[in-house]
Amino acid sequence: MSIEKEIKxxxxxxxxxxxxxxxxxxxxxxxxxxxxxxxxxxxxxIKHPEFDDENSPTKRVGGAVTKxxxxxxxxxxxxxxxxxxxKDDLLAWEKRIQKVIxxxxxxxACELKYDGASISLTYENGVLSRxxxxxxxxxxxxxxxxxxxxxxxxxxxxxxxxxxxxDIRGEIVLPFDGFHKMNEERIEAGEEPxxxxxxxxxxxxxxxxxxxxxxxxxxxLLYSLVGKDLPIDxxxxxxxxxxxxxxxxxxIAHLANSIEExxxxxxxxxxxxxxxxxxxxxxxxxxxDLKQQELLGHTAKAPRWAMAYKFKAExxxxxxxxxxxxxxxxxxxxxxxxxxxxxxxxxIVKRASLHNADQIAxxxxxxxxxxxxxxxxxxxxxxxxxxxxxxxxxxxxxxxATDCPECGTELVRxxxxxxxxxxxxxxxxxxxxxxxxxxxxxxxxxxxGLGGETVAQLVNEGLIKDFTDLYPLKVEQLxxxxxxxxxxxxxxxxxxxxxxxxxxxxxxxxxxxxFVGETVAKxxxxxxxxxxxxxxxxxxxxxxxxxxxxxxxxxxVEYFSVVSNIERIERLxxxxxxxxxxxxxxxxxxxxxxxxxxxxxxxxxxKVSRNELKKLIEENGGKVGSSISSKTSxxxxxxxxxxxxxxxxxxxxxxxxxxxRFLSEINES
Ligand code: AMP
Ligand code: ZN
Numbered sequence: 001m002s003i004e005k006e007i008k009x010x011x012x013x014x015x016x017x018x019x020x021x022x023x024x025x026x027x028x029x030x031x032x033x034x035x036x037x038x039x040x041x042x043x044x045x046i047k048h049p050e051f052d053d054e055n056s057p058t059k060r061v062g063g064a065v066t067k068x069x070x071x072x073x074x075x076x077x078x079x080x081x082x083x084x085x086x087k088d089d090l091l092a093w094e095k096r097i098q099k100v101i102x103x104x105x106x107x108x109a110c111e112l113k114y115d116g117a118s119i120s121l122t123y124e125n126g127v128l129s130r131x132x133x134x135x136x137x138x139x140x141x142x143x144x145x146x147x148x149x150x151x152x153x154x155x156x157x158x159x160x161x162x163x164x165x166x167d168i169r170g171e172i173v174l175p176f177d178g179f180h181k182m183n184e185e186r187i188e189a190g191e192e193p194x195x196x197x198x199x200x201x202x203x204x205x206x207x208x209x210x211x212x213x214x215x216x217x218x219x220x221l222l223y224s225l226v227g228k229d230l231p232i233d234x235x236x237x238x239x240x241x242x243x244x245x246x247x248x249x250x251x252i253a254h255l256a257n258s259i260e261e262x263x264x265x266x267x268x269x270x271x272x273x274x275x276x277x278x279x280x281x282x283x284x285x286x287x288x289d290l291k292q293q294e295l296l297g298h299t300a301k302a303p304r305w306a307m308a309y310k311f312k313a314e315x316x317x318x319x320x321x322x323x324x325x326x327x328x329x330x331x332x333x334x335x336x337x338x339x340x341x342x343x344x345x346x347x348i349v350k351r352a353s354l355h356n357a358d359q360i361a362x363x364x365x366x367x368x369x370x371x372x373x374x375x376x377x378x379x380x381x382x383x384x385x386x387x388x389x390x391x392x393x394x395x396x397x398x399x400x401a402t403d404c405p406e407c408g409t410e411l412v413r414x415x416x417x418x419x420x421x422x423x424x425x426x427x428x429x430x431x432x433x434x435x436x437x438x439x440x441x442x443x444x445x446x447x448x449g450l451g452g453e454t455v456a457q458l459v460n461e462g463l464i465k466d467f468t469d470l471y472p473l474k475v476e477q478l479x480x481x482x483x484x485x486x487x488x489x490x491x492x493x494x495x496x497x498x499x500x501x502x503x504x505x506x507x508x509x510x511x512x513x514x515f516v517g518e519t520v521a522k523x524x525x526x527x528x529x530x531x532x533x534x535x536x537x538x539x540x541x542x543x544x545x546x547x548x549x550x551x552x553x554x555x556x557v558e559y560f561s562v563v564s565n566i567e568r569i570e571r572l573x574x575x576x577x578x579x580x581x582x583x584x585x586x587x588x589x590x591x592x593x594x595x596x597x598x599x600x601x602x603x604x605x606x607k608v609s610r611n612e613l614k615k616l617i618e619e620n621g622g623k624v625g626s627s628i629s630s631k632t633s634x635x636x637x638x639x640x641x642x643x644x645x646x647x648x649x650x651x652x653x654x655x656x657x658x659x660x661r662f663l664s665e666i667n668e669s
Contacts (some may be wrong), residue, residue: 003044009049014057014154015581022151025246046656047638049646054150055127055155060209062149063604063640067140069081069206076167078120078134078225080301081284081308083628085107087263089529090285093307094259100304101292108256110265113282115306117202119147121220124165126157133205139377143205147172149214151223155289163247166227170220172246174201175371177279178217188443189517190330192419197279217596219278222247255288263307270311275307282310308638311349315374317387318342318347320367323354325401328348329434330514332419333401333411337383352381356418357400364388366395408428416553426564427659432466433459435512439467443509443518457481467510468568471575485659500576504531507578511569521642523547524556527609530580531569535560546609593669594622598631602645603638605659613662620666628654636662 001007017034021027027034042058042653045051045268084090097106122257123513131138131147150172174182183193183198195199204216225238230393231239236255241250252269256262260281266283273280296304311617319340326334342349352373354360363386365371370387387552403410406429411420422428436455440447447470458464463477473496477491502510505525509518515525527545528534542553559565573579589606599622601613608616613636614624625632628648635645649656657665 001189003048004051004094004202007041007044007048008042010037011053011056012156014038014041015154016257018057018060018151018264019222019246023154023246041502045639046646047650047652049643052365052643052646057155059155060149060151060205060214062145062212062214062428064210066086066143066145066210067207068245069143070136071139072130072132072142073139074120074132075122078118078137078140078169079298080137081306082299082302083282083308083310087259090259090307090309091640096304097287097296100296101287104289104292106259106292107288108255108262108593109286109288110262111239111258111286112250112252112276112280113271113284113285113310114171114173114250115198115279116171116221116279117198117205119143119170119172119205119220120226121153121168121170121222122165122217123157123162123168125164128153128155145210146205146207146222149210149343150218150220151624152219152248156246161228161231161246163225163227166225166230168222168242168247169224170222172201172205172220173197174204174216174218177277182216185517188347188438188441188513189511189520191517205339206411222250222277223284233290233493235286235290235293236288244443256285262565266309266311268371270473274312274352280311282308284308284325296322297394298425299448303341313384314376315372315384316342317346317370318349320365320383320587322373323360323398324368325402325405325424327406327430328426329431329438331422331425331428331431333404333422335400337365339371342373346382346472347375349373349375349381351413352383354383357413357420358418360398360400364397366391366398368392368395425467429459435468436464436470438512439510440470441510444506445502446506447495447499447662448487449495454484454492467576468571471571471577485588500578502578504578507531507572508534511559511565513559515552516556520552523609524606525581527612532579535566537570538570544611569611579591591622591666591669593665594620594633596621598623600624600628600632602628602635603641605638607659607663610658616666620669628652 014034014037017029017037021034038058041056045056045058050449075452083091120132120134120140120325121128122130128144128148130142130144132142133152135141148155176197179194179197179200186193202216202219204213207213210422223237225232225242228528230238230241232241236253239249239253254261254265256265262285269280269283285307287296293305298304320337321340322338324336326336328334331570335356337352337354339350339352354365363383365383370390370596371383372385372387373381374384374651401411401420404424405495407422407424409422409428412423413420422431425431433456436459438450439445439453440450446642450470461481463473465587473493474487475493478484478492479486507524508525508531509516509521524534525544528537535558539557542548542556542652543550562657569579594617599617601610601617601624606611617624622633628635630644630652632649632652632654634657634661635649637656638659
């Protein structure tokens with residue numbers, strides 16, 4: 001079989017498996033097998049850049065960075081939808097339709113209104129050619145490289161009779177599961193969680209680095225084909241065709257013969273929508289017959305043949321009893337409303353987030369007020385308004401807490417920060433306990449035999465003040481604690497002792513430096529190798545590392561400027577905790593194996609940064625070349641090496657090494 005055919009076969013197999021997994025939710029091969037096939041394709045593509053295809057399944061990981069999105073005029077305008085809120089609204093709409101469509105029956109296609117960001121995808125000859133945001137409806141932004149990373153967007157269509165060129169409209173959504181997972185990770189890294197899935201989805205489309213978009217569990221739900229000479233006569237066929245061609249089109253859709261039937265669908269889904277994995281905010285009702293749609297036409301803003309029926313936001317009124325202030329691991333204060341318990345969307349709600357002082361002032365919320373509570377995509381419900389009409393005459397504006405409810409320290413609020421903070425990092429209990437809990441957590445030091453409750457117990461009993469105090473703990477000290485048996489005390493001590501083997505990057509994450517999440521910790525650890533090197537690095541040096549921005553760099557510098565943090569690190573060192581990368585995992589430097597060779601580095605790497613690679617070349621006697629020429633000895637090629645470079649290397653017959661080969665050659669020398 002020719003290489004070209006092999007590559008093409010692999011691509012079409014992978015497109016198919018991708019479709020089964022993401023669109024149909026029904027995989028026919030294991031994840032491992034999928035990864036192996038993908039890897040095989042990647043290798044072939046690196047060796048044979050002449051068969052490059054921008055819609056190859058390997059392009060899903062992203063990598064393109066867009067500084068400014070190009071504006072594109074929509075070939076077919078992206079209209080908005082008129083809204084309705086009641087049966088009467090719908091009946092009035094039906095009357096207007098009947099005036100135009102006098103003789104014929106009218107059927108209505110009912111679909112859910114997915115709450116995310118609208119997108120228009122253009123396909124030419126069966127492959128995705130571009131993706132554009134709605135923008136103002138006339139023109140939007142070209143976000144193709146970001147959209148390609150979304151697995152439910154087919155890069156290549158399947159089935160037959162595919163129209164040569166058409167647009168398809170849909171909504172980019174972030175399902176609840178993925179949204180909550182993203183937020184957990186942010187909270188772990190000491191960052192503010194995202195407010196709701198919709199804004200996070202639409203914000204994702206405009207990220208400059210498409211590999212960041214690739215990490216987000218976004219989905220694309222499609223709802224209509226647009227174009228000339230399409231093989232469809234109705235909206236319902238539009239949905240079916242799109243499904244046949246490989247798009248993800250939700251199965252929840254109903255063809256109604258009357259407005260009564262439409263209302264049944266609305267009533268049903270107003271309840272059942274809470275079982276859906278993503279957010280919806282209504283039902284979209286469309287005249288099914290495309291000829292009838294054409295007769296009805298558009299107003300300046302919206303089609304006359306479609307109507308959005310908005311679900312009533314689940315709002316209930318209840319009384320605000322008190323406001324609590326919660327202190328997080330980083331000292332951030334979150335005000336929480338204690339409400340008279342009330343049922344919303346099938347669950348009893350007692351508390352609601354108030355976010356920060358500005359939010360409270362904006363709503364002018366007062367104790368004893370009747371407030372309106374809503375539950376949207378947010379994790380906990382929010383207060384959206386106050387019933388001022390029935391407010392007590394003698395009520396006074398709420399005075400925001402001035403002191404920490406846990407330790408009494410005066411709260412601070414730095415300019416530009418929405419939140420108040422308790423500055424007493426050293427002895428404010430929730431901060432102390434929170435930091436230790438973070439330290440022992442699974443993704444950090446993963447200390448077995450120790451849980452959150454025991455941590456609180458140890459702190460409250462005065463046995464530990466921070467995570468470094470865990471190391472000298474003895475079984476005898478633990479036994480007097482409530483519910484602490486010999487066995488559990490031993491487990492705890494052994495678990496702590498075992499943690500000295502945890503790799504440095506996890507230790508770095510475990511320290512709980514603000515904005516240093518798992519990924520950032522890994523980057524810093526591999527780049528700097530030792531905690532001392534990170535400590536020495538200034539703002540500029542830190543920012544020069546891939547993916548390290550100003551905010552992170554500032555936070556790292558700040559962390560190492562605090563004496564108690566340095567003391568903590570020294571204590572960890574004395575207990576044998578790993579504060580540098582395990583050298584046996586890394587290439588031993590300084591050999592002469594690349595003596596006399598000129599080596600070019602291209603692409604993105606997993607284990608080492610580009611700068612790191614260049615340093616290794618020099619330390620092992622080689623010279624770093626800036627561009628590929630006949631003098632180049634070999635190229636260290638990473639992910640996303642540019643196609644023109646690949647072609648040039650190929651033409652000159654220059655060998656390509658991946659980073660593993662490069663590192664193992666150094667190690668073996
Ligand atoms: P609006 O933003 O209120 O004008 O509503 C129009 C938007 O609803 C469209 O731009 C789509 O992004 C979105 N939408 C969500 N689901 C659907 C659907 N099933 N059919 C049409 N539009 C939808
Ligand atoms: Zn405090």
